[in-house]
Amino acid sequence: AQSVTQPDIHITVSEGASLELRCNYSYGATPYLFWYVQSPGQGLQLLLKYFSGDTLVQGIKGFEAEFKRSQSSFNLRKPSVHWSDAAEYFCAVGARTNAGKSTFGDGTTLTVKP
Amino acid sequence: EAGVVQSPRYKIIEKKQPVAFWCNPISGHNTLYWYLQNLGQGPELLIRYENEEAVDDSQLPKDRFSAERLKGVDSTLKIQPAELGDSAVYLCASSQGAFSGELFFGEGSRLTVL
Numbered sequence: 001a002q003s004v005t006q007p008d009i010h011i012t013v014s015e016g017a018s019l020e021l022r023c024n025y026s027y028g029a030t031p032y033l034f035w036y037v038q039s040p041g042q043g044l045q046l047l048l049k050y051f052s053g054d055t056l057v058q059g060i061k062g063f064e065a066e067f068k069r070s071q072s073s074f075n076l077r078k079p080s081v082h083w084s085d086a087a088e089y090f091c092a093v094g095a096r097t098n099a100g101k102s103t104f105g106d107g108t109t110l111t112v113k114p
Numbered sequence: 115e116a117g118v119v120q121s122p123r124y125k126i127i128e129k130k131q132p133v134a135f136w137c138n139p140i141s142g143h144n145t146l147y148w149y150l151q152n153l154g155q156g157p158e159l160l161i162r163y164e165n166e167e168a169v170d171d172s173q174l175p176k177d178r179f180s181a182e183r184l185k186g187v188d189s190t191l192k193i194q195p196a197e198l199g200d201s202a203v204y205l206c207a208s209s210q211g212a213f214s215g216e217l218f219f220g221e222g223s224r225l226t227v228l
Binding site: 032043094102104 | 157170205216
């Protein structure tokens with residue numbers, strides 16, 4: 001069965017600082033990988049996805065993520081955080097035979113200090 | 115283009131009462147999902163529809179939960195009777211197909227059972 005672990009429940013960074021959110025997955029083959037963002041009271045919005053090819057993927061809002069097969073990781077990064085990035089971030093893994101059946105991690109809450 | 119629309123946004127009921135949530139997916143999206151999101155956790159799939167057919171309902175507690183998507187467009191999720199533990203956010207999502215990978219989420223319906 002596929003699973004996702006987001007080791008950091010809560011992260012606080014200063015505005016303008018760099019950000020890295022960790023995601024580790026368990027899956028028997030190369031999965032589909034996603035990062036979603038959820039602002040308070042809102043639904044989830046896709047930031048970026050990895051299906052195949054270049055292991056460094058670019059997303060919206062200046063985010064990027066790198067797929068590392070050897071580490072079963074798909075960490076999310078941003079070089080300079082803005083106050084509007086404060087939200088909850090979810091990593092998800094989808095089976096290649098059924099990408100719609102995504103399994104989500106429990107999320108990391110990002111707080112941005114002024 | 116309109117996004118995924120859910121209603122009601124908030125619902126407070128007493129235990130043992132019935133409740134229903136409605137979802138209208140993005141036009142043209144034939145795949146529809148209902149997810150359950152408990153506080154502090156990631157979404158968990160309840161049921162997935164391909165058009166009007168429920169193709170994955172293995173996580174739906176069928177003793178009290180039911181769902182339908184009669185014409186392959188909008189969908190209703192019902193709980194009867196509701197229990198205290200059903201308090202959560204019910205998210206609807208849609209996609210162009212199970213293999214597209216990207217889910218588009220509604221804002222969710224927050225249920226409080228007293």
